[in-house]
Amino acid sequence: MRMVDLIEKKRDGKELLKEEIEFIVQGYTKGDIPDYQMSAWTMAVFFQGMSEEERANLTMAMVESGDQIDLSKIEGVKVDKHSTGGVGDTTTLVLGPLVASVGVPVAKMSGRGLGHTGGTIDKLESVEGFHVEIDNNEFIDLVNKNKIAVIGQSGNLTPADKKLYALRDVTATVNSIPLIASSIMSKKIAAGADAIVLDVKTGSGAFMKTLEDSRELAKAMVRIGNNVGRKTMAVISDMSQPLGFAIGNALEVKEAIDTLKGEGPEDLTELCLTLGSHMVYLANKANTLEEARKFLEEAIENGRALDTMKTFLESQGGDPSVVDDPSKLPQAKYTYELEAREDGFISDMVADEIGTAAMLLGAGRATKDSQIDLAVGLVLNKKIGDEVKRGESIVTIYSNFEQVEEVKDKLYKNIKITPERAEAQRLIYEEIT
Numbered sequence: 001m002r003m004v005d006l007i008e009k010k011r012d013g014k015e016l017l018k019e020e021i022e023f024i025v026q027g028y029t030k031g032d033i034p035d036y037q038m039s040a041w042t043m044a045v046f047f048q049g050m051s052e053e054e055r056a057n058l059t060m061a062m063v064e065s066g067d068q069i070d071l072s073k074i075e076g077v078k079v080d081k082h083s084t085g086g087v088g089d090t091t092t093l094v095l096g097p098l099v100a101s102v103g104v105p106v107a108k109m110s111g112r113g114l115g116h117t118g119g120t121i122d123k124l125e126s127v128e129g130f131h132v133e134i135d136n137n138e139f140i141d142l143v144n145k146n147k148i149a150v151i152g153q154s155g156n157l158t159p160a161d162k163k164l165y166a167l168r169d170v171t172a173t174v175n176s177i178p179l180i181a182s183s184i185m186s187k188k189i190a191a192g193a194d195a196i197v198l199d200v201k202t203g204s205g206a207f208m209k210t211l212e213d214s215r216e217l218a219k220a221m222v223r224i225g226n227n228v229g230r231k232t233m234a235v236i237s238d239m240s241q242p243l244g245f246a247i248g249n250a251l252e253v254k255e256a257i258d259t260l261k262g263e264g265p266e267d268l269t270e271l272c273l274t275l276g277s278h279m280v281y282l283a284n285k286a287n288t289l290e291e292a293r294k295f296l297e298e299a300i301e302n303g304r305a306l307d308t309m310k311t312f313l314e315s316q317g318g319d320p321s322v323v324d325d326p327s328k329l330p331q332a333k334y335t336y337e338l339e340a341r342e343d344g345f346i347s348d349m350v351a352d353e354i355g356t357a358a359m360l361l362g363a364g365r366a367t368k369d370s371q372i373d374l375a376v377g378l379v380l381n382k383k384i385g386d387e388v389k390r391g392e393s394i395v396t397i398y399s400n401f402e403q404v405e406e407v408k409d410k411l412y413k414n415i416k417i418t419p420e421r422a423e424a425q426r427l428i429y430e431e432i433t
């Protein structure tokens with residue numbers, strides 16, 4: 001087989017065979033196929049697209065390019081949740097303990113990553129003593145015992161995707177639905193998921209800004225999952241304003257604890273119940289979605305979800321007493337209020353810009369080596385549709401810097417107040433199975 005022939009075949013809009021896709025992925029991973037040929041091929045895919053079968057074959061070829069996590073010693077259906085990313089998305093911290101408390105095994109491999117805040121691991125490390133450096137056997141034992149554990153990323157998962165994503169980034173080929181969908185799905189499958197619930201975000205703070213694009217990506221991923229034998233479904237949810245109130249690491253841990261107590265923000269709670277119901281259902285722990293939701297609501301009401309959070313933190317060295325006393329989490333030195341400069345209604349809160357404001361405070365990493373300040377961030381006191389009076393606080397800023405003028409400017413620029421009441425944002429647009 002010659003790469004040049006496969007580039008030509010895709011350029012002309014023909015469908016590649018399984019062996020041909022495997023040849024490309026293996027050859028590129030090993031370094032036999034050079035970047036310039038791979039670039040030409042990804043550009044051909046960008047314009048010509050890929051059939052359903054090609055997408056499934058590309059996904060599995062990337063899965064097989066590296067290590068795969070074996071979760072077979074964990075009892076039950078391992079359901080993973082994946083979010084396409086947003087601002088102040090506290091769902092993972094809530095969903096883990098929540099679905100674990102009704103018997104769904106949560107075996108989470110997680111990273112740190114770049115972004116407005118840290119990743120799930122950074123957030124959890126704001127609990128004194130908590131660590132994710134556990135070995136594989138301990139990880140599996142913990143999931144069997146407590147139904148939940150988190151381990152740091154290890155092993156060489158989907159090296160083909162790593163190399164390909166970096167290439168796409170500099171060749172204007174990131175934005176291709178078949179390539180994005182197979183990239184995301186390959187990572188979930190290599191991490192050992194039997195079933196996958198996808199939270200595809202839409203809006204200004206999302207990777208996909210429009211509903212049409214989000215729908216297309218969601219459908220593509222659901223098809224891939226189901227075609228390769230992993231039950232997969234997707235929820236399309238709003239990310240035109242940040243989710244919940246808190247954006248920051250320790251602040252989001254507190255928000256997650258509040259939500260597990262039944263005292264969390266309405267949107268975060270609703271999204272967690274929706275995604276969680278699908279996870280419980282796919283794990284065969286309920287006969288219907290309605291029953292699944294009832295189990296989750298009960299676990300919040302009777303305290304089991306919160307107890308699971310405590311056990312989870314304690315089992316990985318964390319201080320479980322933060323659950324009853326969140327003031328033990330890292331605290332910022334200063335707080336400031338962003339006061340409304342006029343009366344009216346909040347009509348817009350541009351999610352990604354508000355995320356950037358949190359990052360300016362030090363809540364996230366700008367580069368791989370930057371240090372995160374776990375204590376800092378933002379708490380929204382208002383959301384779209386809410387009424388405000390002049391002088392009332394829209395956002396509380398938690399900072400370790402004395403000067404926050406730049407942050408305030410950014411927030412004022414990206415939070416709009418209008419005289420008429422704006423429509424409250426819809427939270428969940430569609431569910432795709």
Ligand code: URA
Nearest residue numbers: 165179180181183184
């Ligand atoms: N996120 C991924 O993991 N892969 C893509 O291709 C795009 C976004």
Ligand code: CA
Nearest residue numbers: 088243244246
């Ligand atoms: Ca939040």
